[in-house]
Amino acid sequence: MKVGFATLGCRVNQYETEAMAEKFIKQNYNIVKFEDFADVYVINTCTVTNMGDKKSRQMIHRAKRRNPNAIIAVVGCYSQIKPEEISKIDGVDIVLGTRNKGDIISSVNKVLTYNNKVVEVKGVLKNKVFEDLKIEEYQDRIRAFLKIQDGCNRFCSYCLIPFARGGVCSRSPQNVIDEVKRLANNGFKEIVLSGIHIASYGVDLDGNWDLLKMLEILDTVEGIERIRIGSIDPQFFSNGVVHRISSLKKLCHHFHLSLQSGCDETLRRMNRKYTTLEYSSIVNDLRKHMRDVSITTDVIVGFPGETEEEFNKTYNFLKRIKLSKMHIFKYSQREGTKAANMDNQIDGKIKDIRSKRLIKLNDINEEEFISRFKGKSLDVLYEQKLNNTEDEYEGYTSNYIKVISKSSINLQGRIISTEILRSNSDHANGIV
Ligand code: SF4
Structure with missing residues (x-):
């Protein structure tokens, strides 16, 4: 039997696809490219934007065209939010929510045996158990992504993720440490710690665990040469954290500090918990302690109510602080979020213009950052x-x-x- 995977969205999804692929390998399936003929297709979806939903649906149609008799499993965030909508799409046999991905093999077996549709979507808002989707054998042996946390308690006004992934659940500290030691023994040089909101690591655990404590322990694991952290909330760096992390030998000097807007009024409407002043002081602090640090970010343009003046504040802020790379997103109205019902939704053409201006600024900043290292x-x-x-x-x-x-x-x-x-x-x- 052959299985093909399509993964949309974030690194957590990529990690979870790899973990599911391993389960299939253990059942003697061959992993093939999604473009190839397969008996089972698994589409690991994303619902952060309308585009994520659309692409997920396109993948379902593509799988059905490639093999009309294949079992098609749709899993992840879009399945969690809209299971009924997905189960009605022609060809879909399995719909699994974000905390049901571990059931993928048993679901395929149920379809093979009973030829029934399987829809399993656990409620996530009250479920505080970390779904331990482990990867035993990574495909390459250089850099390993390690999921240490799931869910988010922040409820930014534009974001569906807390509804799709639930509240914060952390992987047990001993489990993380053992896993990193195992990866070191298997020859991995770099570990990328990932999660939905890794700055919240440990808030749900006993014993005063937090990300900083975990980083300090992992820094001592022999064999691992680099530890990288994925996207991180700026607030992680308050209260002297920059000073403490700057002494870690293995922590990579790259931080993806989500900004979203360089205008305080917009940040407030977004329900982000920091101001531009706090953000720039963290950037300065990081640059002071790590001269080669790269700070990258995400920015949303066209958030409801973003006037020309507010956008210009964002533009000028970003021009001033010169981050080494920015990912620009056009605001996407997500049903079920507060922002979707806000007044003054912004026209698509205005979003396009604002996005292009920031992309241009990014091109200049990115090249300038890289050229600083010429000759070094x-x-x-x-x-x-x-x-x-x-x-x-x-x-x-x-x-x-x-x-x-x-x-x-x-x-x-x-x-x-x-x-x-x-x-x-x-x-x-x-x-x-
Ligand atoms: S911090 Fe905000 S944007 Fe990020 S996952 Fe949580 S709610 Fe969404």
Whole structure:
């Protein structure tokens, strides 16, 4: 039997797809590309934007076209929010919510045996148990994503995630530590800690656990050379945290600090819990303690009520603080959120104009950041040989600059000091 996966959305979804794929391998399935013929297709969906829903539906239709007799399983955030809508789509056999992904094999077996539709969606708002979807055998042996947390208690006014993923559930600390040791023993060099809101790690656990304490312990695990954290709430860095993390040897100097808006009025409507002044003081503090730090962010344009003046505040704020990369999103009205019912929804054309202005600003800032390192040597963890005739290898620095270097010797899986020769819009060329 063959199974193909399509994954939309965040790193947590990518992790969970890998964990589900492993369950299929254990049942002797062959993993094939989603574009290929398969007996089972699993679509791990995202519902953060309307576009996420649309793409998820497109994937369902594509799977059905490729093999009209395949079992089609739709899992994840979109399934959690709209199980009935999905189960009515032609060809869908299985619908599993965000905390039911571990049931994927038994669900496929039920369809094979009884030829019935399976819809299993646990309520997430009261469910505080971390679904321990483990990965025993990672596909590559260089960088491993490790999900340490699920859910979010923040309820930003535009976001459906707390409804799709529920409240904060943390993976048990001993389980995280054992897993990182196991990965180190298996030769992994870099661990990426991921979750939906990892700054909240430990709030649901006994024993005063938090992300900082976890990072300090993981920093001592022998064999692991880099620990990277995914997107993180700026508030994690208040109260002297910057000073403490700056002494960690393995923590990568790259932080994805979600900003969303550079205007305080907009931030308040978004129900974000910081001001632009607090945000910029965290940025300054990080830059003071880690001179090479890369700070990246997400920005939403066209949030309800965002006037030209408010957008200009965001633009000028971002021009001033010059982050090394920004992901620009056009606000997407999500039914069931507070923002969806706010007055003054913004026209799509205005969102387009604002998005283009910020993308242009990002291109300038990104190139400027990379070019700061021209002529300097940085440690690069090379992850793969590129599929071209040039003997080129691609890897990342601790501060997440993509570096491509030519080499006649195999660089894959090695951390090598590399001189940065040239900067391009989204990567640098280096020489080892
Ligand atoms: S912090 Fe806000 S945007 Fe992020 S997952 Fe939680 S509610 Fe959504």
